[in-house]
Amino acid sequence: xxxxxxxxxxxxxxxxxxxxxxxxxxxxxxxxxxxxxxxxxxxxxxxxxxxxxxxxxxxxxxxxxxxxxxxxxxxxxxxxxxxxxxxxxxxxxxxxxxxxxxxxxxxxxxxxxxxxxxxxxxxxxxxxxxxxxxxxxxxxxxxxxxxxxxxxxxxxxxxxxxxxxxxxxxxxxxxxxxxxxxxxxxxxxxxxxxxxxxxxxxxxxxxxxxxxxxxxxxxxxxxxxxxxxxxxxxxxxxxxxxxxxxxxxxxxxxxxxxxxxxxx
Numbered sequence: 001x002x003x004x005x006x007x008x009x010x011x012x013x014x015x016x017x018x019x020x021x022x023x024x025x026x027x028x029x030x031x032x033x034x035x036x037x038x039x040x041x042x043x044x045x046x047x048x049x050x051x052x053x054x055x056x057x058x059x060x061x062x063x064x065x066x067x068x069x070x071x072x073x074x075x076x077x078x079x080x081x082x083x084x085x086x087x088x089x090x091x092x093x094x095x096x097x098x099x100x101x102x103x104x105x106x107x108x109x110x111x112x113x114x115x116x117x118x119x120x121x122x123x124x125x126x127x128x129x130x131x132x133x134x135x136x137x138x139x140x141x142x143x144x145x146x147x148x149x150x151x152x153x154x155x156x157x158x159x160x161x162x163x164x165x166x167x168x169x170x171x172x173x174x175x176x177x178x179x180x181x182x183x184x185x186x187x188x189x190x191x192x193x194x195x196x197x198x199x200x201x202x203x204x205x206x207x208x209x210x211x212x213x214x215x216x217x218x219x220x221x222x223x224x225x226x227x228x229x230x231x232x233x234x235x236x237x238x239x240x241x242x243x244x245x246x247x248x249x250x251x252x253x254x255x256x257x258x259x260x261x262x263x264x
Contacts, residue, residue: 004075016058019044023062039063043070047082054082078134084221086138090145097130097152104159119160120176127156131181136192139185140226149181189223190232197233 005022009015030037039062046058046069057069072081072088079089104122107114114122131149139146154169157176173180199206214225227233 019060039065042067043073045070045073078137086141089138093130094148097127100127108159116160123156135185135188136223139189140223189227193227
């Protein structure tokens, strides 16, 4: 069981107090449901734009012992960092994907290896999903970081096509029939946020996004801020919630319940 407690306030002391109280409630919940929580496997992370507090370690206790502070925790496969740059996550994606590039090298060959279509399919199935993992989170990273991911794909496309390093990147991508990751990223970001917003105000995430305002520096540099800047939102999308469909079709259902002879 993975649980996350999150608190945001202006004062660090208030955050520590609220988190400790929440941990006490969590302890009671675990005891009531006969669950065992291991403090040694738990960690605390502190995110702030105040550089003076970058090395601050919050005083959070659980079961009478201090919980260790981790600067770059991993949650659902995404490495978080207190500087909000996504550097660590992108570095981990590059490291993992470059290991799998060896698969392409092993099955490719000038005379005996797999053909280009097989290599392309292998790349799409085994390597590109790694490069795009957590895309809605890291797509707002700096161009230099995103370019590192593009270079990994270019390495794969040169293996697929057998073209040399002096061949222009656009030609290599064209021959491999692959789009740049930034193009796919923009389309993925648009699909992701529009799907969340379409859930309606009864959904907590959708309600938050509908009332989101781009008025703070962190929000301007966030994925939502980037999606707003690129004007990716559309109201003409299919509803992803049956509840919304029923609400939008309420007048129709009421009209349909009227006998035929009473209709105009």
